[in-house]
Amino acid sequence: MSSEVLWEETLSGSSTWSHVLKRGTALRITAGGDHANVGAIFLNADNPSERLNLPDTLKAQHIARLTTGAVLFSDMGRILCSITDDTLGWHDPLGGCSDATLVAEKYGALTYQKAHNDWHQNALDGFLLELEKYGLNRRDLMMNVNFFSKVEVQEDGSMQFVEGHAKDGSTVELRAEMNTLVILNTCQHPMDSDREYRQTPVTLTLKRVPAPGSEDICRKFRPENERGFLLTERYFQ
Amino acid sequence: MTEAVITRSPRTPTEAIFMVDIEAGASFVHEIKRGQFVRIVDIEGNQAVDTLFYNAHDYADRYSAQDTIRAQGNIYLTTGTKLISTARNVLLTIVADTCGRHDTLGGACSAESNMVRYAIEKRSMHACRQSFLKGAIQWSDKTGRDFGKRDLTANINFFMNVPVTTSGKLTFEDGVSNAGKYVELQAETDTLIVISNCPQLNNPCNAYNPTPVRLLIWDAATNESMDQK
Numbered sequence: 001m002s003s004e005v006l007w008e009e010t011l012s013g014s015s016t017w018s019h020v021l022k023r024g025t026a027l028r029i030t031a032g033g034d035h036a037n038v039g040a041i042f043l044n045a046d047n048p049s050e051r052l053n054l055p056d057t058l059k060a061q062h063i064a065r066l067t068t069g070a071v072l073f074s075d076m077g078r079i080l081c082s083i084t085d086d087t088l089g090w091h092d093p094l095g096g097c098s099d100a101t102l103v104a105e106k107y108g109a110l111t112y113q114k115a116h117n118d119w120h121q122n123a124l125d126g127f128l129l130e131l132e133k134y135g136l137n138r139r140d141l142m143m144n145v146n147f148f149s150k151v152e153v154q155e156d157g158s159m160q161f162v163e164g165h166a167k168d169g170s171t172v173e174l175r176a177e178m179n180t181l182v183i184l185n186t187c188q189h190p191m192d193s194d195r196e197y198r199q200t201p202v203t204l205t206l207k208r209v210p211a212p213g214s215e216d217i218c219r220k221f222r223p224e225n226e227r228g229f230l231l232t233e234r235y236f237q
Numbered sequence: 238m239t240e241a242v243i244t245r246s247p248r249t250p251t252e253a254i255f256m257v258d259i260e261a262g263a264s265f266v267h268e269i270k271r272g273q274f275v276r277i278v279d280i281e282g283n284q285a286v287d288t289l290f291y292n293a294h295d296y297a298d299r300y301s302a303q304d305t306i307r308a309q310g311n312i313y314l315t316t317g318t319k320l321i322s323t324a325r326n327v328l329l330t331i332v333a334d335t336c337g338r339h340d341t342l343g344g345a346c347s348a349e350s351n352m353v354r355y356a357i358e359k360r361s362m363h364a365c366r367q368s369f370l371k372g373a374i375q376w377s378d379k380t381g382r383d384f385g386k387r388d389l390t391a392n393i394n395f396f397m398n399v400p401v402t403t404s405g406k407l408t409f410e411d412g413v414s415n416a417g418k419y420v421e422l423q424a425e426t427d428t429l430i431v432i433s434n435c436p437q438l439n440n441p442c443n444a445y446n447p448t449p450v451r452l453l454i455w456d457a458a459t460n461e462s463m464d465q466k
C-alpha cells in the first residue's frame with residue numbers, strides 16, 4: 001500500500017503516551033519483545049464527548065476480539081479508527097486495565113525514589129494522567145482495548161488470559177477515520193499471570209495513508225461497517 | 238448453555254418500601270441507600286433493562302463492566318456478582334436471580350448505533366441512550382448536580398443473553414428470561430441507579446415487543462428481620 005512514514009519513536013515499557021492521530025494517517029504499533037501489551041482508549045479530538053464505545057464496537061461486528069477488518073466505533077455511530085493490518089488475529093477488548101492496588105499486590109509497590117524509571121506503574125493512573133492533559137478526567141474514562149493480548153471466553157462465560165500470545169515483532173496498524181485522540185500505555189495486561197514485572201517497549205510509526213476505497217477490507221468486513229464509514233464520511237462533508 | 242443457578246429472595250412485595258412499574262421506553266433515576274435491596278422484575282419476559290450505576294457521592298466513580306467481569310473471571314452476571322466501579326469500589330452485589338445470567342457487554346441501543354446496525358432510516362426510532370440522557374438531564378435539573386452525556390458509560394442489560402464463543406464471536410441469543418423472573422441487588426454503598434427500559438423494536442430477542450418491568454425497594458432492616466426468621 002502506498003504510504004509515507006512521517007515519524008517513528010520507541011515507547012518504553014510501562015509508560016503512557018498520547019497523540020491526536022489525524023484523519024488520513026495510520027499508527028503502526030510494533031511489539032519490542034514477547035509479553036507486549038498496549039492498553040488504549042480513543043476519543044474524537046474535535047469533540048471528546050464522542051469516544052470509543054466498546055459495546056457498540058463488539059455488537060455491531062458480532063465480535064469479542066479485534067483483528068484486521070474490525071473498526072472502533074464511537075458512541076455516535078461513527079468510526080474513530082480501523083484495524084487495517086495485524087499479525088496476531090486477536091486483540092483483547094474485555095480485560096480492562098491494571099490499577100495501583102493490582103500492581104502492588106502482584107509485583108510489589110516500587111516507587112520512583114527506589115527504582116527510578118523502573119518503578120511500578122499501572123494502566124489506570126496512566127490513562128487518568130494523560131486524559132487530564134486534554135482537560136478530561138475520570139468522567140471520560142471508557143472501556144479500553146488491550147492490543148497484543150488475548151482473553152478467551154469459555155462456554156460457561158469464564159475468561160482466560162492466553163499466555164505467550166504476543167511475540168517480539170507482532171504488529172497492529174490503526175488507520176484514523178477521524179481526528180482521534182489516542183491515549184495508550186504499555187503496562188502489562190491486568191490478567192497476565194506472569195509474576196515478573198516486565199517492561200516491554202513498542203515502536204510507534206506514523207504514516208500518511210490513502211483514504212479507504214470502496215473495496216477497503218474494513219469497509220467490507222460487515223454491512224454495519226459500510227454504514228459506519230458512510231456516517232463518518234458525512235461528518236466531514 | 239450451562240445450567241443457570243437460580244437463587245430466590247426471601248423478601249416479599251408487601252414488605253417493600255417502594256414499588257414502581259417502568260414502561261418500555263421510559264427512564265427511571267433513583268438513589269438506593271447502602272444496605273437497601275432493589276429488585277427488577279421482568280413482568281412479561283425477555284425484556285432488556287439497560288441499567289447504569291454510580292457512587293451517589295461521586296458520579297465520576299461509576300459501574301465498570303471490565304472491572305466487574307475481570308474481578309469474577311466471568312462475563313455473565315448472576316447471584317454473587319459484585320458490581321465494581323471504575324475506582325474499584327463495590328457498588329452493589331447481586332443477591333438473588335431467578336433468570337440465571339445477565340449481559341454487560343452488549344451495551345445500550347442508541348439512535349446512532351441503530352443506524353449502523355440496522356439502517357440509516359432508523360435514526361428517529363426511540364432508543365436507550367435517549368432515555369439515559371433524558372433521565373440524566375431531569376436528574377440534573379432536580380438535584381443541581383452535573384450529570385450528562387460524559388457520564389453514560391458501560392451498562393448492564395438485565396435479562397439479556399449475549400454469549401461470547403471460544404472463537405471470539407459475540408452473539409445475540411434468545412433470552413433465558415421469562416414472565417415473572419427477577420434479579421435483586423443489595424447496595425454496598427449509596428448508589429444512583431439509572432434505568433432505560435429498552436424500547437428496541439429491531440431485536441427478535443423480545444419478539445419486537447418491548448414490555449414494562451417492575452422495580453421494588455426494601456430497607457436494610459427488612460432483610461435483618463427476614464434473616465432471623
Ligand SMILES: [Zn+2]
Pocket residue numbers: 285287345346347364365366435436437
Ligand atoms: Zn435499548
